[in-house]
Amino acid sequence: MGKIEQAYELAKERYAELGVDVEAAMAKVNQIEISLHCWQGDDVGGFENAAGLTGGGILSTGNYPGKARTPDELRADAEKAFSLIPGKQRFNLHAIYLENGGKKVDRDEIEPEHFQGWVDWAKANQIGLDFNPTFFSHEYAADGLTLSHPKKQIRDFWIEHDKRCRKIANFFGESLGSPCVVNHWTPDGLKDTPVDRLAPRQRLAASYDEIFSVKYPRENIRDGIESKLFGIGVESYTVGSHEFCMGYAIKNNLVLTLDAGHFHPTECISDKLTSASMFVDELLLHVSRGVRWDSDHVVIWNDQMRAIAEELMRNNLLERTFFALDYFDGTLNRVAAWTIGTRCAIKALLCAALEPLDALRALENDFNFTKRLALLEELKSAPFGPVWDYYCEKNNVPVGEKWIAEYEQYEKDVQSKR
Ligand code: RNT
Ligand code: ZN
Numbered sequence: 001m002g003k004i005e006q007a008y009e010l011a012k013e014r015y016a017e018l019g020v021d022v023e024a025a026m027a028k029v030n031q032i033e034i035s036l037h038c039w040q041g042d043d044v045g046g047f048e049n050a051a052g053l054t055g056g057g058i059l060s061t062g063n064y065p066g067k068a069r070t071p072d073e074l075r076a077d078a079e080k081a082f083s084l085i086p087g088k089q090r091f092n093l094h095a096i097y098l099e100n101g102g103k104k105v106d107r108d109e110i111e112p113e114h115f116q117g118w119v120d121w122a123k124a125n126q127i128g129l130d131f132n133p134t135f136f137s138h139e140y141a142a143d144g145l146t147l148s149h150p151k152k153q154i155r156d157f158w159i160e161h162d163k164r165c166r167k168i169a170n171f172f173g174e175s176l177g178s179p180c181v182v183n184h185w186t187p188d189g190l191k192d193t194p195v196d197r198l199a200p201r202q203r204l205a206a207s208y209d210e211i212f213s214v215k216y217p218r219e220n221i222r223d224g225i226e227s228k229l230f231g232i233g234v235e236s237y238t239v240g241s242h243e244f245c246m247g248y249a250i251k252n253n254l255v256l257t258l259d260a261g262h263f264h265p266t267e268c269i270s271d272k273l274t275s276a277s278m279f280v281d282e283l284l285l286h287v288s289r290g291v292r293w294d295s296d297h298v299v300i301w302n303d304q305m306r307a308i309a310e311e312l313m314r315n316n317l318l319e320r321t322f323f324a325l326d327y328f329d330g331t332l333n334r335v336a337a338w339t340i341g342t343r344c345a346i347k348a349l350l351c352a353a354l355e356p357l358d359a360l361r362a363l364e365n366d367f368n369f370t371k372r373l374a375l376l377e378e379l380k381s382a383p384f385g386p387v388w389d390y391y392c393e394k395n396n397v398p399v400g401e402k403w404i405a406e407y408e409q410y411e412k413d414v415q416s417k418r
Contacts, residue, residue: 065418071099084335144191163214249280
């Protein structure tokens with residue numbers, strides 16, 4: 001027996017003493033597919049043109065060398081990241097990651113054929129694809145309003161874009177046999193205090209009504225609506241606020257997207273999951289990390305990540321929650337950024353699956369808050385590390401810090417030559 005297995009066997013015994021079934025926890029986590037966001041691979045640039053990310057209240061900073069410049073490079077980088085992450089995951093595309101063969105294809109002209117290369121790749125790698133309309137980095141988004149723009153011509157352009165995105169998503173779902181989750185996020189908002197907060201929201205709702213009037217089979221596509229409190233340049237007002245999106249999702253039976261970085265800095269989405277789950281059938285998480293005014297730092301295994309994972313496990317929400325990542329940091333090696341965030345998310349899920357829930361619930365029901373607190377704190381130093389190591393080994397990916405040398409080698413052999 002190797003050292004990793006020996007340590008695991010001891011850890012498993014220790015968890016059994018606490019009433020926890022480690023094998024069952026690992027099996028549960030192995031079922032979860034995390035959707036890796038393509039946009040960490042190239043700082044939300046896309047392949048439409050050379051302009052990169054412009055506007056939309058989001059910003060990627062940093063100039064770390066070696067970012068993917070073509071779809072093939074991005075796919076190769078994603079494959080490298082997948083090889084360092086335990087379990088089977090998914091890939092999440094934005095509309096600007098089309099393959100247009102060098103010709104200008106505007107957002108209201110995109111077709112499934114522009115994403116055939118992605119479908120072929122997903123098939124070869126046996127993964128599912130998710131999708132996002134891109135309502136930023138475009139001249140028609142320059143006013144900061146898209147689906148809620150006062151000009152009908154601009155609204156219609158974006159409505160057409162989103163309709164085409166859903167058609168492409170349906171093609172993904174059908175081709176890959178796994179529902180494609182489409183996340184609808186509009187950057188619409190204003191820098192300073194508006195006089196009319198209502199009219200843009202009415203226009204946004206009317207645009208969405210038109211977009212969702214086209215119906216697709218549930219087994220091919222699911223639609224999520226994502227809210228945001230503020231962004232750079234949209235500090236005073238966002239059209240798609242939390243109340244707007246939650247209300248719209250409930251009324252129209254859509255998925256509610258909760259992004260961990262889109263609320264007041266002291267608010268955590270972990271506390272929102274149970275409430276939201278009572279009124280919408282499904283949730284989509286954009287797991288991110290807010291830092292002061294930024295909502296998109298690389299995910300780490302911090303208190304917020306722990307709390308999100310615990311809520312999902314404690315309340316059996318994973319069966320109806322789509323789990324996606326959303327961050328972009330251009331100061332890091334981008335394959336490593338994917339790997340760090342995804343490994344941390346899986347760590348948090350696995351650790352949360354190792355709670356002696358029956359015992360904790362019984363203490364809470366008895367109002368024995370002293371013992372509940374004492375046990376929760378002791379659990380923090382239970383031997384999770386050996387379980388995580390074993391989980392990685394079982395999934396044939398590098399154990400512990402060993403993946404670091406692998407991304408360094410890839411950087412040397414591939415990324416540094418770009
Ligand atoms: C922006 C939203 C949105 C984007 C991606 C690129 O604040 O979180 O989800 O990050 O669509
Ligand atoms: Zn998001």
